[in-house]
Amino acid sequence: MKITNLEDLQKVKDAGLASLYPPKPKILVGMATCGLAAGAQQVYDLLRRKAEADAWDGVVEKTGCIGFCYKEPLVDLIWPASPRLTYELMTPKAVESFWEEMNSIRYPEKRLLGRIDVDEMLLDGGPRRLYRRKQLKGFLASVPLYEELDFFKMQRRLAMRNCGFIDPDNLEHYIARGGYAALYQALTAMTPEEVIEQIIASGLRGRGGGGFPTGVKWQSCRKAKGWPKYVLCNADEGDPGAYMDRSLIEGDPHSILEGMLIGGYAIGASEGYIYVRAEYPLAVKTLQNAIFAAREAGFLGENLFGTGFNFDLKINLGGGAFVCGESTALMASIEGHPGEPKAKYVHTVEKGLWGRPSNLNNVETWANVPVIIGKGADWYKSIGTPGSTGTKIFSLVGQVKNVGLVEVPMGVTIKDMVMAIGGGVPGDREFKAVQTGGPSGGCIPKEKWDLPIDFDSLWEAGSIMGSGGMIVMDQSTCMVDVAKYFLDFLMDESCGKCTPCRLGLKRMHAMLEEFSRGQGTLEDLDELTSLAQAVQDASLCALGGSAPNPVLTTLRYFREEYEAHILKKQCPAKVCRDLITFTVNPELCSGCTLCARECPAGAIAGAKKEAHRINPALCIKCGACAEACKFGAIEIC
Amino acid sequence: MVHLTINDREVSGQDGWTILEVAREHGIDIPTLCQHGAVEPSGACRLCMVEVDDGRRRRMVASCLYPIRAGLKVWTESDRIQNVRRWILQMLVDEHPGSERLQVLAQTYGVKASRFKSSRYEDVCILCGLCVRACEEVAGVGCLSFGNRGVHKEVTTSYHLPSPECIGCGTCLYVCPTGAMEQFFNRVRAVA
Amino acid sequence: MSVSFGRMETILERYPPSPEHLVSALQEVQAEFNFIPPEALTAVCNHLGVPVARGWAVATFYKSFSLEPKGEHDVCVCMGTACHVKGATNVYDKLRRDLEIPGSEGTTGDLKFSLNKVRCLGCCSMGPVARVDDEIHGNLNQRKAGQLVKDYRKR
Numbered sequence: 001m002k003i004t005n006l007e008d009l010q011k012v013k014d015a016g017l018a019s020l021y022p023p024k025p026k027i028l029v030g031m032a033t034c035g036l037a038a039g040a041q042q043v044y045d046l047l048r049r050k051a052e053a054d055a056w057d058g059v060v061e062k063t064g065c066i067g068f069c070y071k072e073p074l075v076d077l078i079w080p081a082s083p084r085l086t087y088e089l090m091t092p093k094a095v096e097s098f099w100e101e102m103n104s105i106r107y108p109e110k111r112l113l114g115r116i117d118v119d120e121m122l123l124d125g126g127p128r129r130l131y132r133r134k135q136l137k138g139f140l141a142s143v144p145l146y147e148e149l150d151f152f153k154m155q156r157r158l159a160m161r162n163c164g165f166i167d168p169d170n171l172e173h174y175i176a177r178g179g180y181a182a183l184y185q186a187l188t189a190m191t192p193e194e195v196i197e198q199i200i201a202s203g204l205r206g207r208g209g210g211g212f213p214t215g216v217k218w219q220s221c222r223k224a225k226g227w228p229k230y231v232l233c234n235a236d237e238g239d240p241g242a243y244m245d246r247s248l249i250e251g252d253p254h255s256i257l258e259g260m261l262i263g264g265y266a267i268g269a270s271e272g273y274i275y276v277r278a279e280y281p282l283a284v285k286t287l288q289n290a291i292f293a294a295r296e297a298g299f300l301g302e303n304l305f306g307t308g309f310n311f312d313l314k315i316n317l318g319g320g321a322f323v324c325g326e327s328t329a330l331m332a333s334i335e336g337h338p339g340e341p342k343a344k345y346v347h348t349v350e351k352g353l354w355g356r357p358s359n360l361n362n363v364e365t366w367a368n369v370p371v372i373i374g375k376g377a378d379w380y381k382s383i384g385t386p387g388s389t390g391t392k393i394f395s396l397v398g399q400v401k402n403v404g405l406v407e408v409p410m411g412v413t414i415k416d417m418v419m420a421i422g423g424g425v426p427g428d429r430e431f432k433a434v435q436t437g438g439p440s441g442g443c444i445p446k447e448k449w450d451l452p453i454d455f456d457s458l459w460e461a462g463s464i465m466g467s468g469g470m471i472v473m474d475q476s477t478c479m480v481d482v483a484k485y486f487l488d489f490l491m492d493e494s495c496g497k498c499t500p501c502r503l504g505l506k507r508m509h510a511m512l513e514e515f516s517r518g519q520g521t522l523e524d525l526d527e528l529t530s531l532a533q534a535v536q537d538a539s540l541c542a543l544g545g546s547a548p549n550p551v552l553t554t555l556r557y558f559r560e561e562y563e564a565h566i567l568k569k570q571c572p573a574k575v576c577r578d579l580i581t582f583t584v585n586p587e588l589c590s591g592c593t594l595c596a597r598e599c600p601a602g603a604i605a606g607a608k609k610e611a612h613r614i615n616p617a618l619c620i621k622c623g624a625c626a627e628a629c630k631f632g633a634i635e636i637c
Numbered sequence: 638m639v640h641l642t643i644n645d646r647e648v649s650g651q652d653g654w655t656i657l658e659v660a661r662e663h664g665i666d667i668p669t670l671c672q673h674g675a676v677e678p679s680g681a682c683r684l685c686m687v688e689v690d691d692g693r694r695r696r697m698v699a700s701c702l703y704p705i706r707a708g709l710k711v712w713t714e715s716d717r718i719q720n721v722r723r724w725i726l727q728m729l730v731d732e733h734p735g736s737e738r739l740q741v742l743a744q745t746y747g748v749k750a751s752r753f754k755s756s757r758y759e760d761v762c763i764l765c766g767l768c769v770r771a772c773e774e775v776a777g778v779g780c781l782s783f784g785n786r787g788v789h790k791e792v793t794t795s796y797h798l799p800s801p802e803c804i805g806c807g808t809c810l811y812v813c814p815t816g817a818m819e820q821f822f823n824r825v826r827a828v829a
Numbered sequence: 830m831s832v833s834f835g836r837m838e839t840i841l842e843r844y845p846p847s848p849e850h851l852v853s854a855l856q857e858v859q860a861e862f863n864f865i866p867p868e869a870l871t872a873v874c875n876h877l878g879v880p881v882a883r884g885w886a887v888a889t890f891y892k893s894f895s896l897e898p899k900g901e902h903d904v905c906v907c908m909g910t911a912c913h914v915k916g917a918t919n920v921y922d923k924l925r926r927d928l929e930i931p932g933s934e935g936t937t938g939d940l941k942f943s944l945n946k947v948r949c950l951g952c953c954s955m956g957p958v959a960r961v962d963d964e965i966h967g968n969l970n971q972r973k974a975g976q977l978v979k980d981y982r983k984r
Contacts, residue, residue, distance in 0.1 A: 037952045037965035070954040240909030243951030278856055278893050279947065319852045319891025321786070322948065336848030336879055338783065338890035343680045343702045397911035397953035404954060435910060471910045485913055489948060495890075496764065496783075496790030497681050500721075503728035506788055510753055534724035537697045537717055538683040598972075600926050622926075623919045624971045782882040784889040795885035796867060 002298035004306050009175065009184060012297075016176025020166070021078070021130070025058035025102075027051075028076040030164065032065035032250040033282055034243075038072035039091065046092050047075070050099050064251020066164025068151065069404035071113055074164075077102065081131050083140060088113040107139060114152070115143040122161045123178025123374045151402045154421055156383060158391045159207075159367040160407045163251030168286050171293040174254040180299060182370040186262045187307045190373075195266040196222060199369070201377035203389035208234055208325070208362025209440065209466045211388075211455040217359060221267045221349040224357035229269035231260050232353065232360040234330060235276040235283070238322035239438030240489065242469035244393040244405050245363035249276070249283040252367070253290035259366030261299065261311055262373055267359050270310045275330050277318040287315055322439075322493035326541050327352070327360045329495065340495045341541035362467070364393055384410035388454035393468055398435075400472040401426050408453075415449040418472055429474040433557070437466025439486045440546035442553025443479060462553045464546070478573035479558040480565055484512040486550040494543060501544030504535040508551060515562060516576040518569035525562060529555065574636045577621040581637055586611035588633035595625035595634065641709040656700035656711055657685055667713055668722065668742065670729075671765035672701045673812050676774050679766055686721050688712040697721070722746055729763060730754075736761040736815040762817035764790055768809035775808045781825065792821075799827035836861060837869060841876045848879050851887055855894055864898045900936045900943035902981050904928075905960045909949035912956035916970070920957045921946065923971040927978045941982070 003009050029035070029044040047060045068074060071088035075098070078084045087098065088111050101108035117136070119128045135141075146152045157163075166173035174180070186195050200215030221229065233256060237245040249256065260272050276284050291313055294300045302310045321339045323329045329339035331353045352358025368390060372380045381389040388410035394417065397403050401423035408421070414434055418424065425431050433443040436453075442463035444451065451457045455465050473482070487509040496502045511528050514520040532548035539545040555562060564570045571579040584595070584604075591609035603619040606612030614625070626634040638649045643656075643665055650659035655678065660667050671682040680699040687700045690710040697717065712718070726743040731751055733739055735758035743749070766783065769792060773779040780800035784793045794800040803826040810818050818825075840857045844850040854877065858869045865888050874884035888894045906921045925933075928942050936943040952958045955967025959977070966977055 033950075033965075034952050034954065037950075037955060037958070037967055069952075072954070238948065240907075240913075240949035241911045241953055243949065243953065246951050279950070316849065317853045317856055318893075319856070319887070320893035321891050323786075333852060334849055336851035336877070336887065337883065338786070338886050343699060345698065345703050395953065397956075398914050403911075438910075469910070471914065473914055477914050482914075485910070489908075491787060493948075494787040496785070496787040497679075497766075498683050499681070499725050499729065499763075500683050502764070502788060502790065503732055504724065507728055507731075507753060530720055531724055533717075534721045538686050538721045538725065540680060540683065540699075600923075622922055622971070623916070624923065627919075627971050779880050779882055782886040784886060786890050795881050800882075 002296075003180075004298060006184060009180065012172055012175045014176075016170075016172030016174070019170070020173055020176050021080070021128075022059065023080050025056075025080065026078045027058065027060045028063045028078070028164075029060070030065060030072060030074040031062040032163075032247055033280075034065060034069045034247075035072045035074065036282070040073040042092050043073045043075065043090050043095055046095050047099070050095075054103075061167050063166060064163040064168050065247040065405065067155075067160065067247075067405035067407070068113070070402060071404075074113070077108070078130070079106065083130050083136065083143075084116040084119075085140075085143065086113040086115070086146075087111045109139070112143050114146045114149050115140065116146055119165070120157070120161070121177055122158065123181065123371065124176075150423060151404070151406070151421055154408050154412055154416065155406055156391050156409050157407050158371050158383075159248060159255070159364050159393055160251070160405070161371070162255065163247060166252065168251055168253055169289050169293075171254065171290075171297055174252070178374060179254055179370070180258055182373040183258050183261050183299070184305055186265055186373050187305050187309055192222065192266045192268065195262060195373065198372060198377045199266070202372045202380040203377075203384075203386075204365065204368055204372060204380070205388060205455060206362055207364035207368070207392060207468070209239075209437065209464065211465060214361060214365055217349060217361070218263065218266050220347065221269075221357050221359040224350040226350070226355075226357045228271055228356060229267055230353045230356060230358040231264045231267060231269045231272040232330070232334075232358055233260055233272070233274040233366055234325060234327070234360055234362050235274055235280070236318055236322075236325040236330060237277060237280075237363070237467065238325045238493070239467045239469050241397050241435075241471050242395050242438060242467045244395055244468055246280050246283050247405055248363050248367050248393075249280070250286050253286050254294065255367040255370060256287075256363055257290060257294055257299070257313065259361075259369035260313065261304070262369050263359060263361070263366070264311045265309055267357075269359070270312070272311065272313045273316050273334055273353070274313060275316045275318060275324070275334060277324075278320060279318075284315065284317065291315070321495075322489075323495045323541070323543050326543060329541070330360065331358065338495070340497050341543070343540060364468075385452065385454050387456050392453070392465070394453075394470045395468060396422050396470050396472070398470075398472040399425050399429065399474040399477070410454045411452040413450055413452055414444060417453065417470060418449070422472065425472065425474045429476060431472065432475055432477060433473045433479070435471040435473065435482065435550075436469065437464035437549075438469050439490050440464055440542060440549055441466045441469075442549045443473070443482065443557065444553070445557040447557075462556060463549065476573055476575070478516075478571050478575035479554040479561045480512060480515055480571070481573070481575045483551045483554045484509065484516060487512060487547065490543060490547045498538075498540040498544060500535045500538040501540070501547065504531060504539075504544065505547055507531060508535070508548070512551070515565045516571070517578040518565055518576075520566050522563070522566060524566070525555065525559075580621060581616055582614050582619055582621060582623075582625065583635050583637065584612045584614055585633045585635050588631050590631055590633070592630075594628050594630070598624045598628040600624060639705050639707050641705055641707065641711060643711040644713055650705050652705075654705055656687060656689070656698075656703050656705055656709075659705055660700065660711075660713065665713060667700055669701060670742075670763060670814055671767060673767050673771075675808075675812065676767060676770040678702050679770065681764070681766055682725070684722060684725050686718060688715055688718060719746075723748055727751065733761050733763060733815070734758055736763070736817075738815050739763070759820070760817075761815040762792055762821070763815055764792065765814060766792070767812040767814065768792060768818050771808045771812045776804060776806050778802050778804055778806075781809065792817075794825055797824065799824055801827050803827065837872050841872065844877065846876060846878050848877055851877055851879055851884065852891065855888060855891075859894050862898075864895045897936070898940060900940050902942050902961055904942055904944045905947040905950070906944070907948070907950045907952070907956065907958040907960070908946040909953065909956075911953035912958055915956045917957040919971060920959070920969050920974050923974045924959075924978065927975055942978075
């Protein structure tokens, strides 16, 4: 049905609420890409089969990613008028006993992760209590609340407000939780200038990496001369280790559509593009479904809400190029060119796509817009820090116990992120550094882990916020290797147009290659620094311009590691292959011959039940022996 | 007329001119490799980088592309600029040791080959793109383009096959700064 | 592999003749034929109104496209930062050895497997990760990687 006024919206909202919290039991399965990768499809199919076989009167639905990625597959059970219970690591085998217990004792007790008593319903005017009785008794009361779990304690979900709560393909669910009400308000009760004022007042800064004040960008685009104008969404998410944009699209696509609609109204654009990287097929599909549903409902097309405002969106696919996350390269790609950036002496808000005024924002930035219009700028800027208002989604990955997506107010310290939320480094190793901002960012060491995470603090430390990747590293990570890794990545992704990037990254990489082999001199470290300065100064775009950051921060904070490589020919983290030797500890070796059989180079010799030996001349340092040995007898020194 | 300063010297130019055009008009030398009066500037070689202060901040920009504005302050010589020029020439000379033009240019900045020098003396194409732009804009044909990306980037015809669209005007040969096109041309034009 | 007119028509009729569809159209061609045959590139360019030289530039610029036929099974190993610090390089090298790929990336002689590095499949909690066709395989080590190759050979 076409939704043309507030009454229609309310009707759909009521229907949506009845579907979100029906008077019958409901099971949710997390089916975003990480859930699917962990096997959620089999779990979902099995649950559906069981429901059908038993003629179960409840519903089994899919939902997006709630952020607890290391506990996927996640299954939620919501009995009517009961708290929501989340079950972790649900394999098909676990589902069998789950189903039995659900039918016999109502609340299965194994693999319980947490419970939700109150659904915040951020944009719908008020929290919703999931059960009627005044107090929970018995078993249920013993299940920890989400707010009591370390991973969730400090989180504040604004952009991810609906992820894990709705079926992303169900428009009614989105509307039930306040969706499209902000759009209605903007179109019918605010002028475009008032919308822009709110965004400026909120202090929202770009969540894709640049951190540019969003409202100011919208204002420049509105003022620019030219027609037609375009609003664009950057869903190219190329930073390795960052996948929050994908989660947002797969979990709550309408939040982005609504944001872009409000932006289009504010700027005076009636056309928009969402540029999605091709490596996200599920996200593309989810967006296509959402756009289709929005058109059917009258949220895209002509005369929205009878106000005369027209707007429609197209999806444009990427081709596999990190550089297309850069605004001019992204626009070149939409135009059907290779993704080569251009000089930005005239901003894209004035001359962008096909030379017309174009406003490009990141997925997460768009997802925040309905929250700002719905709750107001003052409410929004009360969260976070004065210079960096609101929240940010971070992908907390690497050598950390609790791996997943977290959305926290700006200003949480790195230490809290790693230790309180992340649960610290697994095993008996210690935290060494956290890499932020992807290949354009830098590594921040333990001495600085009291830094608040916001745009300006990270910048001063030599890194950037970037898209929110937080990669935790421990002593098993070699910082010279990390710098080399990022240069390798950027060399691969460089468009090759300008000399400092095309040849400069190659030269920096070659120098780091020498260090990792124990070659080079201390003077080379100075040469590397001056080369890094030249690359920063002269590169055409931010790919080259920020490429030296990993090198410069690792030099700044971990110089002794570089010196160990160069002067002592040692790799303290035992990573750089030319500087390590694999040996067998004769006291631990049982002579089982497993390593010798696994060795691809035939470098291990030894008779059965006798201590084996590795021939260093043949050893290719692949580590297959260390992986295979059940006695821990392979040592790396 | 737009009034600005270059190296603290008062100069002026027409609205829409670039810093490079104004500099050359006033006899101020800025080295370039990928620039030619007959085609649009591309800002690829980055040899023409200068420092500017536009009233809000000081930064480095490509003078072949940056449009002048009133009150702009430009510097064409500074430590930062020298560092950039030195490194660009160093890397070009190491990557393309066979190019005489580059050797001469490098010498004026005191740059010599380093231990990272390539062994491929025959490869003198510096990917300036002048031939690509000339074929498109001057000849109106556009049979040359850049293939691949990054260090594998190359100037070529589609599928590396001689192009039936090439009209043999020779503009690409004329604009090539290192003579790379001379070696390559027999693979561009399909001879009947 | 013949590029039949019919197969190309099915792809092209979905796209209005405008250059903005170049990358999307080529994605479909790549999915359909497992590479971008020259005739297909010309057909796409003619249909969309793009000069072939630009079509060539686009087809060689973006990693999604390959001008040589890819293997039946596309093995993409994630070399993202999180997977890298968990040892993705060793897993990649094991696959390279087992599949006998001479260069850093490539296709096996019998066209059964293509091995490539990709940056970030976004499954960082399960690193090291590889995607083979549409299936994600996580928590890999060298032994599991070797087993993976054996399993796919049998299919």
